[in-house]
Amino acid sequence: MAIQYPNGKSYPNGIQNNKIKKDKQSMTFGNRGMTLEEDINASNEAYNLRGVAVIHKKPTPVQIVQVDYPSRSAAVIKEAYFKQASTTDYNGIYRGYYIDFEAKETQSKTSFPLKNFHEHQINHLRNCVTHKGICFVIIRFTAFNQVFLLPASALFQFWDAQQNGGKKSISYQDIQKNALEISYGFSPRLPYLDAVDKLILQIEESSN
Numbered sequence: 001m002a003i004q005y006p007n008g009k010s011y012p013n014g015i016q017n018n019k020i021k022k023d024k025q026s027m028t029f030g031n032r033g034m035t036l037e038e039d040i041n042a043s044n045e046a047y048n049l050r051g052v053a054v055i056h057k058k059p060t061p062v063q064i065v066q067v068d069y070p071s072r073s074a075a076v077i078k079e080a081y082f083k084q085a086s087t088t089d090y091n092g093i094y095r096g097y098y099i100d101f102e103a104k105e106t107q108s109k110t111s112f113p114l115k116n117f118h119e120h121q122i123n124h125l126r127n128c129v130t131h132k133g134i135c136f137v138i139i140r141f142t143a144f145n146q147v148f149l150l151p152a153s154a155l156f157q158f159w160d161a162q163q164n165g166g167k168k169s170i171s172y173q174d175i176q177k178n179a180l181e182i183s184y185g186f187s188p189r190l191p192y193l194d195a196v197d198k199l200i201l202q203i204e205e206s207s208n
Contacts, residue, residue: 034189036105036140036147040090043188053193055092055099087124088135094193095200098133100125105140111169112139114162122159125152134199138182138192139175148179149195 037057047053069075088102102121106112117137125135135152150170158170180195 036103036138036190037089039147039184039190040103040138040192043190043192044090044092046188047193053092053094053099055090055094057090058088088121094134094196097200098128098131099196100128100133100135102137103139104137105142107142109141109143109172111171112141112175113169114159115168117155117159122156126156129153134196134203136196136199138190139179141172141175145184147182147184147190147192148175149182149192149199150175150179151199154178 041057044053044055044057047055088100090103091098091100093099102117102125104112104116106116128135129152137150137152137155138147139150140147158167158174162168180198182190182192182195185191
């Protein structure tokens with residue numbers, strides 16, 4: 001199936017099945033084999049069920065232009081277009097704060113490439129921060145099975161430095177220095193709101 005962004009570029013695997021696996025094996029501690037998105041989606045479901053937070057993955061509007069009907073009971077989408085470029089992956093409400101963040105994975109052992117972000121995503125995060133939203137990016141280094149929460153303020157510094165001729169990636173050491181590491185649990189699978197609590201504490205202390 002061909003999926004095309006507004007710029008006309010085609011992405012054959014643009015739409016993926018985001019179904020959360022709930023079998024016993026996928027719920028084991030460490031969550032080996034699960035994608036970061038699946039970990040976050042499962043965690044958001046746990047947070048929502050407990051009344052802790054309401055955070056969801058943002059749907060991307062898609063316009064379907066070609067559908068095949070191999071049988072009456074089946075329809076196959078052959079071609080579709082993303083109506084607009086996506087902003088960030090997730091948003092919602094937690095402790096009265098607006099939450100907005102992106103989730104990324106890298107197989108690199110040494111750095112996280114800034115090319116994984118787009119200018120419009122950075123601008124979106126800047127706008128949300130301007131309106132007192134809590135914004136960040138969750139990054140997983142798959143080689144180490146380590147997950148970090150990098151505040152948007154730190155991301156902006158690396159992004160702006162790149163725009164001014166600096167490095168085009170964030171080193172693993174800089175991630176460790178500027179981000180909060182998130183340890184895996186069981187339920188929620190990825191308790192990233194524990195790190196968000198620390199960001200909220202910093203905000204509340206700075207406002208006093």
